[in-house]
Amino acid sequence: MWRSLASNMLTMLVVGLFLLGGVILWGKTQYTAEGPLETAICLRVERGSNMTKVSRDLESQGAVKSGAMFRLGAKYSEKTGQLKAGSFLVDARSSMEQIIEQVTTSGASSCGTEIVYRVGITRITTQVRELDPATNKFVERANFQLGTDETPAIYTNKLAEPDTRYRVALAEGVTSWQVVEALKAMEMLDGDPGTRPAEGMLAPDSYEVVSGSKRADILAEMQERQQLRINAAWEARTDDLPLENPEEMLILASIIEKETGVPTERRQVASVFTNRLNRGMRLQTDPTVIYGVTKGEGVLGRGLRQSELRKVTPWNTYVIEGLPPTPIANPGMASLEAAVNPDTTEYVFFVADGTGGHAFAETLEQHNRNVVKWRAIEAERSNN
Template structure:
């Protein structure tokens, strides 16, 4: 009798062990094996308030996991059911369930690049933001023109964050708010500004440095020229001369109308705006674009030069002059000469418009 009982118990133990082994194997095979050999990407969004079981069923229906019940059991066993992070995730049908769980609890939401080039102003960045499908340009401009937000980020009273949206590539998720993006852009500026803050010339504050850097950024497409461009403006300010830089005219018109003009006319040179440096003395009240690090460096480290003037060669570079007489010669050679303009100068564009309008 005892032998029979022992045999039954032993058999039960063996059967239990075998059953556990089979269950363990099935469970481990589920966790460690890809759902499919097929390489099929699935973008899945973990939304606020969704329960784990519901999400597991979604993933099974999408072919990302084979068994939602086992997936939920495993997540509970290792304490991950409550660790879900809201986000948009890139999954694949050839992923292991272990890896799927790791992704949807990571918080590393799917992101798209948003690239801001040097010299863009807030209007251009807002347009880029909308064209990329990240949000509306109207909302972007509302955020960067919020005085309280400007004060929180920079500690200054300014009409906008123009100049402080550092040009770089940013990663934006579906859940990144406009304020979060703008704050990261300003923080990137503050980090980069540390490289120049100890070289700021006496008599200039940070806002003036950024303003000058923005003008330098807009004035030349040749990086090697930035320190020379800077020297011209420093020399003119030291002599009490007006800066007389065309990009400030364009920006003043953009602020006034909400549209960036494609070209300027001779009459625009005397058009009064707070930014028109043909009319106002010194620097404009704020930046006219968002400069990169090299323009900031040029603003605080101008090249020593005798120059007070420069004029475009129409190829992105400039002729620099120490006297007005030499400058006038350069203007005649490159801006008043139709061959030198070759359709690139605003004066040439103005001539074409007049010819088109002529009866």
């Protein structure tokens, strides 16, 4: 009898262990298998949250079949206590293992709200946008001019949310003064910006920042990027340029940047200034004169006066020889490259052509004809 009982118990134990092993194997398979989510979602994990809350949220959104299984997987992988706050993009069919990896590895949000500050030549445009998980594209929720327009409520509300992401985007051709003033206006940043960076030494680019970032640190990163670009452009320069050093390249690049917004024209504009420098001609470019008036602090907002075109300043290239003493803006990489690799032309003149671009000329006679055409276009526009 005892032998029979022991045999039965042993059999039951073996069966039980077998079943337990099967359950564990099944659970592991479920944990790593493709999930039920049909469309990507944005999972928000609040500060102070826990795996129970997260699992219930995932379950309610159809991202996991079993919240209990999700919690067991987190416990088994020893990640229960590693939960991060943030907004996480959970792709369709993500496994429980993949989701747990997302919410425990990094606190950097991958979806949710992003506030973008676009620092332009004339204004700071603030855009509040949210990532649509279904299309993986941003949807604009608000767009206004910082410091000018009425501040929308959604902007104020999103500033208070800890997982809101921020981006600062500098347009080509902004001045260092404009950048510093823009950073001062961004209330989620911290600290004094310090001494204004030298003109031309801030890289037009997009910078991801976080709430509480130091303004001085952001400016330092902008300068570091620009220095790398300056080094790369100068290293790749062509021969026989009328430029002695990277500083002169930066000055010329800033003039090119302010003279044209048409990408395909940059090297042509560069060729005009290169030809003028090689021939000992004055550059005669309005943006440098404007900089002599404003020093880069704001926008002139009107046409140049004859008295300003005649006034001697270090930046008035109608009266001085060669390049001005400093850049007049922060040029982008394309303008830096154009400055040291201009088109090969005989152009020494250019004027607006009414399309947003310019008409180029090799002789004064050709240039004068182009000027007549441009003035006719201006007159027609003023009459309409």
